[in-house]
Amino acid sequence: MxxxxxxxxxxxxxxxxxxxxxxxxxxxxxxxxxxxxxxxxxxxxxxxxxxxxxxxxxxxxxxxxxxxxxxxxxxxxxxxxxxxxxxxxxxxxxxxxxxxxxxxxxxxxxxxxxxxxxxxxxxxxxxxxxxxxxxxxxxxxxxxxxxxxxxxxxxxxxxxxxxxxxxxxxxxxxxxxxxxxxxxxxxxxxxxxxxxxxxxxxxxxxxxxxxxxxxxxxxxxxxxxxxxxxxxxxxxxxxxxxKIWDEWKxxxxxxxxxxxxxxxxxxxxxxxxxxxxxxxxxxxxxxxxxxxxxxxxxxxxxxxxxxxxxxxxxxxxxxxxxxxxxxxxxxxxxxxxxxxxxxxxxxxxxxxxxxxxxxxxxxxxxxxxxxxxxxxxxxxxxxxxxxxxxxxxxxxxxxxxxxxxxxxxxxxxxxxxxxxIYGRSEEGIWVNLFVASNTTFTMGKTPVPVQMETNYPWEGAVKITTNPAKPVEYALHIRMPGWAQNVPAPGNLYRYVDSRSAAKIEVLLNGKPVTYQEEKGYAVIHRKWKKGDVVEVRLPMDVRQVASRKEVKADQDRVALQRGPLVYCVEGADNEGKAWNMLVPDNATFATQSYQVLDEPVVSIKANVSVAEPAPDGLTVQMKPRTIVAIPYYAWANRGKSPMQVWLPSRIKEVKITE
Amino acid sequence: MxxxxxxxxxxxxxxxxxxxxxxxxxxxxxxxxxxxxxxxxxxxxxxxxxxxxxxxxxxxxxxxxxxxxxxxxxxxxxxxxxxxxxxxxxxxxxxxxxxxxxxxxxxxxxxxxxxxxxxxxxxxxxxxxxxxxxxxxxxxxxxxxxxxxxxxxxxxxxxxxxxxxxxxxxxxxxxxxxxxxxxxxxxxxxxxxxxxxxxxxxxxxxxxxxxxxxxxxxxxxxxxxxxxxxxxxxxxxxxxxxKIWDEWKxxxxxxxxxxxxxxxxxxxxxxxxxxxxxxxxxxxxxxxxxxxxxxxxxxxxxxxxxxxxxxxxxxxxxxxxxxxxxxxxxxxxxxxxxxxxxxxxxxxxxxxxxxxxxxxxxxxxxxxxxxxxxxxxxxxxxxxxxxxxxxxxxxxxxxxxxxxxxxxxxxxxxxxxxxxIYGRSEEGIWVNLFVASNTTFTMGKTPVPVQMETNYPWEGAVKITTNPAKPVEYALHIRMPGWAQNVPAPGNLYRYVDSRSAAKIEVLLNGKPVTYQEEKGYAVIHRKWKKGDVVEVRLPMDVRQVASRKEVKADQDRVALQRGPLVYCVEGADNEGKAWNMLVPDNATFATQSYQVLDEPVVSIKANVSVAEPAPDGLTVQMKPRTIVAIPYYAWANRGKSPMQVWLPSRIKEVKITE
CATH class of the missing domain: 1.50.10 (Glycosyltransferase)
Incomplete structure (x- = not known):
């Protein structure tokens, strides 16, 4: 089948x-x-x-x-x-x-x-x-x-x-x-x-x-x-x-x-x-x-x-x-x-x-x-x-x-x-990644300079300006990321915990919403393009909680945080040296903020969660409400060694007393 | 100096x-x-x-x-x-x-x-x-x-x-x-x-x-x-x-x-x-x-x-x-x-x-x-x-x-x-390890059969019977283990937490306490030995808590359990799959019991301690009094994979929420 x-x-x-x-x-x-x-x-x-x-x-x-x-x-x-x-x-x-x-x-x-x-x-x-x-x-x-x-x-x-x-x-x-x-x-x-x-x-x-x-x-x-x-x-x-394998390998x-x-x-x-x-x-x-x-x-x-x-x-x-x-x-x-x-x-x-x-x-x-x-x-x-x-x-x-x-x-x-970033065929132009850049296509024999402006992955707004020497007809294909459409990844290995439709992808042509065809995951705008045409794409940049299929044992009763294409992690460097003591309950709330990891400007996530802390006498454990900071995964381990987790528990199944 | x-x-x-x-x-x-x-x-x-x-x-x-x-x-x-x-x-x-x-x-x-x-x-x-x-x-x-x-x-x-x-x-x-x-x-x-x-x-x-x-x-x-x-x-x-090292090695x-x-x-x-x-x-x-x-x-x-x-x-x-x-x-x-x-x-x-x-x-x-x-x-x-x-x-x-x-x-x-087990010189006989065994020394020209009987390391009683063909003079050196004398190991890397003198080593000759010289860590009994002479050594087999020097960071606010020469550990196999959730407070109590690890008879330690457990809703942590079982370290990892610890926390310094 x-x-x-x-x-x-x-x-x-x-x-x-x-x-x-x-x-x-x-x-x-x-x-x-x-x-x-x-x-x-x-x-x-x-x-x-x-x-x-x-x-x-x-x-x-x-x-x-x-x-x-x-x-x-x-x-x-x-x-x-x-x-x-x-x-x-x-x-x-x-x-x-x-x-x-x-x-x-x-x-x-x-x-x-x-x-x-x-x-x-x-x-x-x-x-x-x-x-x-x-x-x-x-x-x-x-x-x-x-x-x-x-x-x-x-x-x-x-x-x-x-x-x-x-x-x-x-x-x-x-x-x-x-x-x-x-x-x-x-x-x-x-x-x-x-x-x-x-x-x-x-x-x-x-x-x-x-x-x-x-x-x-x-x-x-x-x-x-x-x-x-x-x-x-x-x-x-x-x-x-x-040679490269045998009865043991x-x-x-x-x-x-x-x-x-x-x-x-x-x-x-x-x-x-x-x-x-x-x-x-x-x-x-x-x-x-x-x-x-x-x-x-x-x-x-x-x-x-x-x-x-x-x-x-x-x-x-x-x-x-x-x-x-x-x-x-x-x-x-x-x-x-x-x-x-x-x-x-x-x-x-x-x-x-x-x-x-x-x-x-x-x-x-x-x-x-x-x-x-x-x-x-x-x-x-x-x-x-x-x-x-x-x-x-x-x-x-x-x-x-x-x-x-x-x-x-x-x-x-x-x-x-x-x-x-880009692709081309006789039929048109493909925009695959959202990276601020300039390039020039040749459609037919017409040079088509294209400029992409964006503050991606921190913001979801992408502006594509087209400047053909003379009007020229072709199809512009803009990738519509799965992550912006409730599909964190192809297949169902991962899913958003909150599958409410967040804000949808918006596409504007010269400032106005435009109808487009969807084809193989691309928004396709087929028209005669002229100098100064501007396409704006607005991708929803909500903080999303992700869960794994139940077959992935390591992630059960855990959630990960994602925003745009970025997976986030909690690192000790931002959280008093700890990353394994936090619980993300159902009522956790999230906000974003401008943040720095060394000299790297990032958008971090502030999460209101629950944290396990020893009582002052060192003999009991208390759960306390705390605001923790999550940073983009790629940016961890730049400030010395410290604990880190991508998948945070949403339920306490076991407790380890450690130093 | x-x-x-x-x-x-x-x-x-x-x-x-x-x-x-x-x-x-x-x-x-x-x-x-x-x-x-x-x-x-x-x-x-x-x-x-x-x-x-x-x-x-x-x-x-x-x-x-x-x-x-x-x-x-x-x-x-x-x-x-x-x-x-x-x-x-x-x-x-x-x-x-x-x-x-x-x-x-x-x-x-x-x-x-x-x-x-x-x-x-x-x-x-x-x-x-x-x-x-x-x-x-x-x-x-x-x-x-x-x-x-x-x-x-x-x-x-x-x-x-x-x-x-x-x-x-x-x-x-x-x-x-x-x-x-x-x-x-x-x-x-x-x-x-x-x-x-x-x-x-x-x-x-x-x-x-x-x-x-x-x-x-x-x-x-x-x-x-x-x-x-x-x-x-x-x-x-x-x-x-x-050849075997260079500027990098x-x-x-x-x-x-x-x-x-x-x-x-x-x-x-x-x-x-x-x-x-x-x-x-x-x-x-x-x-x-x-x-x-x-x-x-x-x-x-x-x-x-x-x-x-x-x-x-x-x-x-x-x-x-x-x-x-x-x-x-x-x-x-x-x-x-x-x-x-x-x-x-x-x-x-x-x-x-x-x-x-x-x-x-x-x-x-x-x-x-x-x-x-x-x-x-x-x-x-x-x-x-x-x-x-x-x-x-x-x-x-x-x-x-x-x-x-x-x-x-x-x-x-x-x-x-x-x-x-044994050593010899013209001066006498050395007993280094307590292992039930028979051997025959020759002192001068006299054969001296020696029999050692003991249930060590489970029990501290050791019986040494000497049967020389005719009375013969020599010094019997019996090792007096440091662990039985408040010195878990030479130097002060490790110490007993409770340094109260536990029962001391007793040495008996033919059923009566005997005075002996102490020399280089041996009890030395110099006499003319005759057929059927029996020396009994009684080593104190209390459960002892051991602590490390403060320089050993990995063991701080932790204790290990030792009994006789054996170091103990807590293994998940004996403790509902867990070994990292327990706290040994000052008032912990210990008892020993006969126990089996598969077909190996051992003496295990029952310890009354405090255990961190998630509440049924999975959102908070409770410390509960529990009796845990510790087994000799050498016997762990024989019943599949399970968590294990030798050094158990005596104070909660950090909590990890895990699965």
Whole structure:
């Protein structure tokens, strides 16, 4: 029954697609994202964060990569040919590439001679470490080349993927080919070593597939599309047995139990899964492969309907850095790796452009503003690897990690934020995220400058001004967020406790309410647009209490607070050091206020609740009415270690006496 | 001032030593331990545990070593010379050796043809994997012999140490030389590769030193003593820089910051430290090296006075598997590796025999009955790697571990328990632990059978019957436990809350109170002993509340319960699933009762305390008088996962509302 319905939806989705002919092959994408280099961000919320990334975060990446760890030294050692010892872990090259990718994105909007010089310097060192046959990996080159390509788990292809992504990004920003040529030589080496010979190879950590698709789109060389598809097609045939899994390690851990197109459940390592499906979506967009699409729709529902935290974080367990059982979403031990939320942004963007459905952006926005952004400190130079939804007070941010995937991952995401705001097709314009920015579309042959102004996510008013050189007809699609329509997230994993209709979304054209069509979660205004047309969107920004399905044991008799796209938390830093002593009874009331978390202006929530306090003699417990402060989840853990909770009890079921 | 006092104590200790001439070189030991093979244990408490080890634990070790992991297969692969892949981690050989050592000890008291046959079978495989030059390590032999002895961290010498220990044990039990000859060839290989050439080598994980001392005592070959001393002397000269530590990893982690004789603080990895000092004590005993003794006395005080949990566990942090700051003893995150408590037993035994001071046995007994024994399930086939002092209810025992040092370590300790009960010198007999058992001393030339009867640790009565063939004069030393004299542990890290003198230790000779000398913590009765003489010791077994020094933040406003040598805990399994909701007020009362934890008969404590409970409406909290049950700490976590606490609050300082 379920399958039938899904198939029907899928067929309808296909009928609605528009063929975009910018590439040689058939594209089924509903629309194309507008690349960040076409978008100027002026946003009060994001612009300062992008500036922090361009300065503090990139500085941290550089210092850690080059001075405090041996990541750059490894490349120098290869070039010196003096038999020196590899430092660090076998996948450390990837962090260099990801840092370069972040620098490339950042340079586009924040020109910085020193950063550019540093990048060129690193690129020279990387190029010098490439072998004549195109192979490039400092670990194997320094520890024994005879062992290369013998261990699928050792991330050689993963590092190659990040090299390719960095190379494409740096070429796009600077037009310089040096790193791109390195990446192409390595990609060709891999293609001839594996696909051409059809030598089985299951990537131990997916990533190269989506990277190859970037290379394909840049170069228009079919072999990279074929190689990406070939890598995906390797999975699920047992080639990984005894290599990346065995009788003790489940093949589901590495998504190698069945072929990708037959996958129905989300399993295993969360980041690997996200990267795989992002790559699969990219391949599907280029090949119109329904097999990938069918699988991904089913798996996506498994993620979002049963295995996603309210923060958009995924991966319940640090044990496998990934998924466990359906509805197993413990808060304090939640893994929710920053990289997995970044991966959710990647994958959901692809699903959105492929289907034209706004629900994917609802999930993307949730992961972006909560689970992913939480990975970066307000200062820009401290990081979370895991992003739990509660803490007893022992959990703090780090300067860096032994396995340092997360810092550069959140850096490259924030630096390329412009990628996720707008979409376009011949039919019209899509507004996905509400981020103050300017861009210019071309409709037909008419340039259409568009300006978005907003104080989102603190306020719900969004103003979109269109200035076409001459009147031009097209459809403007404005995303109508699920959270503003009593659907906190697609599916019914989460619901608003008070499902009274809060204020509805209002849309005005030139100051007057306008009728619009609703299509796939977008408000669509189709008209002939002229210079100075203003569309205003007013999103309701009530404080909402959220509850989980009863299957989520960790959240039972608890509520979370949400306002707009932001999930809130209670942190000890705002509440006399405590976050686990409060009860949100049915009659709790809420108000908002302007607030500061260090130098970050936020809207905080004041909640009138009940708090358990010891009597002065220390022998009894009293419940006292108190006003507590909740702050946006992404902003916690910036003022030292203190306890925190997203899900607050609405009923006392157990009491712990602690210090 | 402190140093002066310590030096004085040390000088006095030396003056009191007796030269025992059983070995060629000068021995400064105060007395010698009686080996377990000379002791027949009949104890109600320990005998069933030794039986469990002989059956369930060894069976688990065999199944895991041989079937469920590749530990034995690695040896077979080496012998087959077919270029097969190494399975597991580079130190896995050591688990095979430790299992053999445990089997050897167990076979001494529990003859078992199947176990003996299995051991011989493994020994054949091990012998077949030894290289002609004596080298034996499956990891390097299978992954590339050119790399052997290039990485000090990779536990080659550690594995060699465990091979030697196993070989000595198996030879002592069976008289079979095959494994001993393998061990000797490997020891000679190491000696000629390193000491003879004076090629610097800092052991990444100490162990070989104490093992070589066993080999030295068995073979009387000076080169093994010299090699043990050489290994110790390698530390602290910078040879480990860039090898086992570097600019990012502190040399204190591996006790390589200063030479062993200059070490004053306990630092770093707890098990490595314990093994190092055990080896140093063994060397000091053979060489009368005051440098080692001076260092060890200072370091021992640093462990016991500032860094030891009430359970005798050590190592506060899982991050370095070791020590952190003085007095940093968090309970829930306590690492307290089982192997570190086993190491505490090893080291304190040596310190006791070297000095004749009973305080070392106080610590040994605490670690043995609490921190170490907790590592083994009542069923004998489930294990703890870490032994925290509180749990929110998520922590459970495992069948095995990827790094599987702990199961075979606790197995070999329990199987050789007889080693720790008695000591002897020409001057007399020492009774260190109260364990029902029989042994025969020879005083002068007269055999002196001794029988100890007791229901310790449940009851405090101990009866020692002496049956010399003819009257013979000697001094009987009976340990007077610190815990029975208002000193829960040496130093003042812990104190009894109620320091009223509970019942004192009573000593009776043939039914009448006897005057005795107190010397170094022993009651000494010097007389001419005759057949049928009976000494009775009555230890006070009151329930005592223990408090920590104020510097231990984790234990402030908390008390722990202790009775005899046993630390107690409150586990949810006995208390309606809860262990964090109780308050021990000043007027709490305690009683004991016979109790069962599964099939383990124990004495439990019933405590009348105050418990925080939600009101039926779930909106307020009430404190209710309740009787709770506390069980011995070692017995927790045998009935599924449930919350647990050793340190119970005596004052409410914070309340957490939880589910």
């Amino acid at each position: 379920k399958t039938t319905r899904r198939k029907l939806t899928y067929t309808l989705a296909l009928l609605g697609t528009t063929v975009v002919s910018t590439h040689a092959q058939l594209l089924v994408q509903r629309f194309e994202p507008v690349g960040f280099s076409q978008v100027t961000i002026t946003d009060h919320f994001w612009k300062p964060k992008m500036d922090k990334v361009a300065t503090a975060t990139l500085r941290a990446c550089i210092v850690q990569t080059e001075e405090k760890t041996g990541r750059i030294r490894n490349f120098e050692k290869v070039a010196r040919h003096k038999n020196e010892k590899h430092e660090g872990i076998y996948y450390d090259d990837s962090d260099v590439y990801k840092a370069i990718e972040a620098m490339a994105y950042s340079l586009k909007n924040h020109p910085d001679a020193a950063i550019q010089q540093k990048t060129d310097e690193w690129i020279d060192k990387i190029a010098a470490a490439q072998l004549p046959d195109g192979y490039l990996n400092t670990y194997y080159t320094l520890t024994g080349l005879d062992k290369r390509w013998t261990d699928m788990e050792r991330h050689e292809d993963y590092c190659a993927g990040h090299l390719i992504e960095a190379a494409v990004a740096y070429y796009n920003t600077t037009g310089k080919r040096k790193l791109l040529d390195v990446a192409i030589r390595f990609a060709d080496h891999i293609d001839s070593t594996f696909r051409v010979k059809n030598r089985p190879w299951v990537s131990g950590h997916q990533e190269i597939e989506l990277a190859l698709m970037r290379l394909y789109h840049l170069t228009n060389q079919d072999r990279y599309l074929k190689l990406a598809d070939w890598f995906l097609a390797q999975r699920g045939h047992g080639y990984g047995k005894g 489940n093949p589901k851990y590495c998504q190698d139990d069945v072929p990708v197109k037959d996958q129905k459940e989300i399993t295993g390592h969360a980041v690997r899964a996200m990267y795989q499906y992002t790559g699969a979506a990219d391949v599907a967009a280029a090949t119109n492969d329904q097999g990938y699409m069918n699988a991904m729709r089913t798996v996506w529902e498994d993620v979002v309907f049963r295995n996603m935290y309210l923060t958009g974080g995924i991966g319940s367990s640090g044990h496998n850095e990934g998924f466990t059982e359906d509805y197993d979403l413990p808060n304090e031990s939640a893994y929710c790796e920053t990289c997995a939320s970044v991966g959710m942004v990647f994958w959901n963007q692809r699903m959105n452009t492929l289907t034209g459905e706004s629900k994917y952006i609802d999930v993307l926005e949730r992961s972006l503003y909560n689970g992913a952004l939480d990975g970066l400190s307000l200062s820009g130079d401290r990081f979370f690897y895991g992003n739990p939804l509660s803490s007893a007070g022992n959990y703090g941010r780090s300067e860096w990690f032994g396995t340092a995937c997360c810092p550069s991952n959140i850096a490259r995401l924030v630096a390329s934020l412009g990628d996720y | 402190k140093t002066t006092r310590r030096k004085l104590t040390y000088t006095l200790a030396l003056l009191g030593t007796t030269v025992v001439s059983t070995h060629a070189q000068l021995l400064v030991q105060r007395f010698e331990p009686v080996g377990f093979s000379q002791v027949t244990i009949t104890d109600h408490f320990w005998k069933p545990k030794m039986d469990k080890v002989a059956t369930a634990t060894l069976r688990a070790c065999i199944v895991q070593t041989e079937e469920k992991t590749g530990r034995i297969r690695n040896f077979e692969k080496v012998a087959r010379h077919k270029n097969e892949k190494h399975e597991g981690i580079y130190y896995d050989d050591s688990d095979v050796y430790k299992a053999i050592e445990a089997m050897a000890y167990s076979l001494k008291n529990h003859p078992d043809a199947a176990i003996q046959q299995k051991t011989d079978e493994w020994i054949d495989k091990i012998a077949a994997a030894q290289l002609p030059d004596g080298y034996l390590n499956t990891y390097y032999t299978l992954t590339g012999l050119d790399k052997r002895w290039t990485d000090m961290e990779r536990h080659e010498d550690y594995c060699a140490g465990h091979l030697i220990e196993a070989a000595v044990a198996y030879y002592n039990t069976t008289g079979k030389r095959k494994l001993l000859d393998v061990a000797i060839r490997f020891a000679d290989h190491i000696d000629s590769t390193f000491r003879v050439k004076n090629r610097p080598w800092v052991s990444g994980h100490q162990e070989i030193e104490l093992a070589l001392m066993r080999l030295y005592h068995l073979t009387n070959q000076d080169r093994y003593l010299k090699l043990a001393d050489w290994f110790l002397a390698q530390r602290g000269h910078g040879y480990g820089k860039g 502190n040399p204190k982690y591996c006790q390589d910051d200063v030479p062993v004789k200059d070490q004053k603080e306990i630092t770093g990895h707890a098990v490595r430290a314990m093994y190092q000092y055990t080896g140093a004590a063994d060397v000091a005993a053979a060489t009368n090296d005051q440098g080692y003794m001076n260092a060890m006395r200072t370091v021992w005080e640093d462990v016991v006075f500032r860094n030891m949990y009430l359970t005798g566990g050590i190592g506060s942090s899982g991050h370095n598997e070791g020590f952190t700051e003085d007095y940093d003893l968090p309970n829930e995150s306590a690492y307290c590796e089982t192997c570190a408590s086993v190491g505490m037993v090893f080291w304190n035994q040596r310190m006791n025999t070297l000095t004749g001071e009973s305080k070392y046995i106080d610590v040994l007994e605490r670690s043995l009955y609490n921190g170490a024994l907790d590592g083994l399930s009542l069923s004998g086939d489930r294990f703890f790697y870490g032994n925290p002092l509180s749990s929110a209810g998520n922590y459970g025992r495992s069948e095995w571990f990827g790094t599987a040092c702990c199961p075979s370590n606790i197995a070999r300790l329990v199987a050789s328990l007889g080693d720790y």
